[in-house]
Amino acid sequence: MTRRVSRGPLSRLLRRVRGVRSRDDERFLLLHLPAGLTLLLVILAMLGVFIAYSIPIISREGLHVFTDTTWRAVEGDPQAEWYGLLPAIYGSVYTSLIAVLIAAPLSVSLAVTLEELTPRRLRGSLSLLTDLMAATPTIIYGLWGLAFLAPHMYPILSWLSNHASWIPLFSKHPSSGYTIATAGVLLAVMSTPFAAAVIREAYSMIPLSIREAAYSLGATRLEVIRILLGMIKPSIVAGLALAFARAIGETVAVSLVIGNSMTITPSVTDSGITVSSLIASQFGNAGFYHYMASALFAGGLVIFAIGLAVNVAAVWYMKKWEEKVVGVAS
Amino acid sequence: MTGYALDVRDLRVTLAGKRILDGVSFRCPEGTVTAVMGPSGTGKSTMLRAINRLLDLNPEARVEGDILIRGRSVWDMEPYEVRRRATMVFQDPNPFPHMSIYDNVAVGPRLHGLARSKQELDEIVRWALERAMLWDEVKDRLGDPPSKLSGGQRQRLSLARALAVKPEILLLDEPTANVDPVNAVKIEEAIRSLVREEGITVVFVTHMPSQAVRVSDYLVFLYGGRVVEQGPSREVALNPSNPLTEKFFRGEL
Numbered sequence: 001m002t003r004r005v006s007r008g009p010l011s012r013l014l015r016r017v018r019g020v021r022s023r024d025d026e027r028f029l030l031l032h033l034p035a036g037l038t039l040l041l042v043i044l045a046m047l048g049v050f051i052a053y054s055i056p057i058i059s060r061e062g063l064h065v066f067t068d069t070t071w072r073a074v075e076g077d078p079q080a081e082w083y084g085l086l087p088a089i090y091g092s093v094y095t096s097l098i099a100v101l102i103a104a105p106l107s108v109s110l111a112v113t114l115e116e117l118t119p120r121r122l123r124g125s126l127s128l129l130t131d132l133m134a135a136t137p138t139i140i141y142g143l144w145g146l147a148f149l150a151p152h153m154y155p156i157l158s159w160l161s162n163h164a165s166w167i168p169l170f171s172k173h174p175s176s177g178y179t180i181a182t183a184g185v186l187l188a189v190m191s192t193p194f195a196a197a198v199i200r201e202a203y204s205m206i207p208l209s210i211r212e213a214a215y216s217l218g219a220t221r222l223e224v225i226r227i228l229l230g231m232i233k234p235s236i237v238a239g240l241a242l243a244f245a246r247a248i249g250e251t252v253a254v255s256l257v258i259g260n261s262m263t264i265t266p267s268v269t270d271s272g273i274t275v276s277s278l279i280a281s282q283f284g285n286a287g288f289y290h291y292m293a294s295a296l297f298a299g300g301l302v303i304f305a306i307g308l309a310v311n312v313a314a315v316w317y318m319k320k321w322e323e324k325v326v327g328v329a330s
Numbered sequence: 331m332t333g334y335a336l337d338v339r340d341l342r343v344t345l346a347g348k349r350i351l352d353g354v355s356f357r358c359p360e361g362t363v364t365a366v367m368g369p370s371g372t373g374k375s376t377m378l379r380a381i382n383r384l385l386d387l388n389p390e391a392r393v394e395g396d397i398l399i400r401g402r403s404v405w406d407m408e409p410y411e412v413r414r415r416a417t418m419v420f421q422d423p424n425p426f427p428h429m430s431i432y433d434n435v436a437v438g439p440r441l442h443g444l445a446r447s448k449q450e451l452d453e454i455v456r457w458a459l460e461r462a463m464l465w466d467e468v469k470d471r472l473g474d475p476p477s478k479l480s481g482g483q484r485q486r487l488s489l490a491r492a493l494a495v496k497p498e499i500l501l502l503d504e505p506t507a508n509v510d511p512v513n514a515v516k517i518e519e520a521i522r523s524l525v526r527e528e529g530i531t532v533v534f535v536t537h538m539p540s541q542a543v544r545v546s547d548y549l550v551f552l553y554g555g556r557v558v559e560q561g562p563s564r565e566v567a568l569n570p571s572n573p574l575t576e577k578f579f580r581g582e583l
Contacts, residue, residue: 120389209424212384213488217438217495218414227437231428325427325475 050304053297057083060291065298071262078290085299087262091180091272092303095254096247098184098268099191103243106188107195108236112225114196115203134193142253145186150177150257157181157269172267178259181268186257187247194246195239202235203228234318241314245307251276275299333400335360335499335531336381336416341395343373343380345388350376352555353395358499358548361529363521365546365563367536369583373555374535375421378501381533382416383409399499414442416499417492421507423484425476425491432472434487435459438495454494461528462490463520482513489520500524502534506541518545539579543567551575553583 007015014026057065061083068084110130118126154177160170206228214224229236259271260281279296286293336358343351350373358364366374376385385391386409397404404412417438425434435455438444445451455472459465464486468479476484485505492500502521506514522545524530536542542549542563549566551559551574559566559575570576577583 207424209420209422210426212387212418212420213424213426213491215384215387215410216382216413216418216420216501217441217491218410218412218417219441220410223441227426231426233428325477 047304050297050301053294054301055294057291057294057298065295066302069262069264073285073289073292075288081289081291083291083295085275085278085295085302087264088273088275088278088299089302089306090264091258092248092274092276093306094268094272095180095183095187095258095274096244098181099187099247100240100244102185102188103192103195103247104236104240106192107199107239107243108229110192110196111200111203112229115200116221116225130193130196134197138190138250138253141186141190142256145182145253145257149186150179150182153177153179153182153185161267161269168266169268172265172270174269175271176259178257178271179269180258180265180272183254183258183272183274184268186253187250190250190253191243191246195236195243198239198242199232199236202232206231234321237314237317241310244310248274248303248306248310249276251280255280275303333360334358334398335362335400336364336533337396337398337401338377338381339396339398341377341380341393341397343376343385343394344392345376346390350555351380354552354555354557356548356550356557356560358531358533360531361525362547363525363532363534363545364548364550365534365536365542366550366552367539367542367578368552369578370537372552374537374552375503377552378418378503378533378535382413382418382501384413384418414438414495415497416501417495417497418501418503419485419489419492419505421504423481423488423508425479425484425487427476430473430475431468431479431487434476435490435494438491442495444494444496454496455490458490458494459487461493461520461524462486463516464490480513482509482516485509485513486517486520489517493524498531500530500532502532504536505534506536521545539567539581551578553578 011026014020014029017029020026020029061068065083065085066089067086068082069086070082070084071087072080072082074080114123114126114130154174157170157174157177157179161173164170165173210231211224211228214227219227254274255277258273258277260273260277261271262273262278263270265272279299282292283296286296334357338357339355341351341354342349354373354377356364356366366377368374379385380391380393381397381404383404385393399407399412399415407415425431426437429437432455435458436451439451439454445454456465456469459468464483467483468474468487471478476487479487485508489505500521506517509517518541521532521534525532534542534545536545546563549560549563550557551566551572553574559570559572566575567579570579574583
């Protein structure tokens with residue numbers, strides 16, 4: 001039964017939204033629309049702040065702030081200050097790429113191990129363990145990296161640089177275990193559970209009929225796994241994009257193991273720095289200088305942009321895939 | 331003397347403790363079609379999955395009895411060997427969605443190394459698609475994904491994929507249940523000519539008595555997990571010895 005009620009201007013406005021036809025719908029809309037919009041506004045405001053705070057350094061140095069390698073902080077003399085973010089940007093991208101390259105096989109095999117090769121009885125507890133890995137605060141990883149991983153990586157990296165220094169990756173002899181490689185490995189360990197969760201979810205959604213089709217052609221278990229993994233390629237890409245996002249955004253754990261030196265080197269056995277760790281380590285002092293805070297905000301802007309670019313690329317890839325496999329898979 | 335391609339002896343299957351098949355025995359002579367008919371839920375699909383050991387994948391399934399493929403017990407072979415020699419086509423078309431039409435057919439031969447060159451592989455793919463009566467419709471678009479095909483075409487693609495591994499036995503689980511009548515006829519024709527010209531042995535599961543009689547040389551009537559009646563199709567159809575069979579033919583079961 002519908003009651004005729006006189007409506008105020010707000011109600012009339014709300015009714016113009018598609019699908020709103022009752023008082024309940026109106027209330028629902030009034031309650032949820034602002035909540036969703038607020039979050040969007042916060043993100044836009046964040047972006048706005050980062051852009052606004054980056055303006056001083058960009059108007060002084062232009063794009064050099066992103067492409068220069070000099071980092072000169074001078075107290076009391078703004079004209080002598082000069083900030084180039086390139087080593088940090090380079091370090092962020094480099095460590096995250098290493099992390100993703102390591103996380104790719106690890107997460108795929110973790111997902112497959114849990115879904116296919118783990119006895120039913122163990123599956124629950126192993127899943128719990130990987131969930132725990134994902135939920136562990138990053139500072140815990142950082143401390144583990146600082147106290148255990150870095151010292152243990154040192155002999156391996158030394159050996160590599162002694163025996164394979166002709167490969168640019170190992171050209172520099174490490175002065176300690178605090179290197180780009182260590183950061184990459186730590187980031188890989190941290191981001192693998194995230195990628196694995198996405199991949200696993202997709203793997204478990206593969207219809208039984210497809211699985212049976214593969215088996216009934218006489219494929220062995222491993223061959224079936226290979227066929228099925230081909231089917232969830234977009235989810236693997238999505239999982240790795242997530243891993244990359246997590247890696248490039250990670251701060252504390254990285255700054256504890258990367259050595260924090262502003263250098264650009266192809267050698268993973270050298271120390272480096274990332275944008276996030278630069279911000280974390282420098283922001284406390286930024287008040288003493290005229291332009292440093294602005295430079296750090298510009299760095300944040302770069303991380304924003306890279307994260308966005310990776311996401312857009314992943315979405316683009318998945319769209320391409322969907323066009324190819326219209327409507328059938330995921 | 332013609333041997334038996336398939337010899338099922340006293341097959342008993344339970345799923346999660348529930349008895350599905352209770353001592354099923356029948357034999358399929360080489361190069362014939364045996365239709366296994368019976369009402370829904372009587373264990374026909376389970377029987378097929380027991381024959382090619384797909385039930386191994388189900389931890390709740392228990393299978394007893396013996397199944398011989400050309401005289402050799404499936405329990406003495408690796409499961410993947412059993413499944414290659416007795417491939418299966420399912421009720422719902424299930425091509426791999428991420429592979430092209432060509433790759434769907436080529437995946438089996440590639441797994442088993444059946445082709446030594448691209449040319450040989452092309453030939454197998456063409457042969458399988460022709461045998462499944464799909465070649466003329468797809469020969470100019472082998473790179474398309476299966477999603478561009480109709481349901482009936484997808485089912486014939488599934489058939490071609492199963493044929494491409496050159497099986498001795500083809501297990502068909504109501505392959506026409508979910509396709510339109512035109513495609514159903516095409517699939518039935520493809521099956522008949524496969525048996526006639528390639529000597530493949532077919533086990534065709536269906537719940538439709540008319541189809542069972544139409545496609546088969548031998549009939550097995552399964553009811554309640556047991557074989558109620560079996561024999562040459564014409565004999566069973568014209569002269570059923572069991573009142574249950576008669577009822578089934580009249581559509582009363």
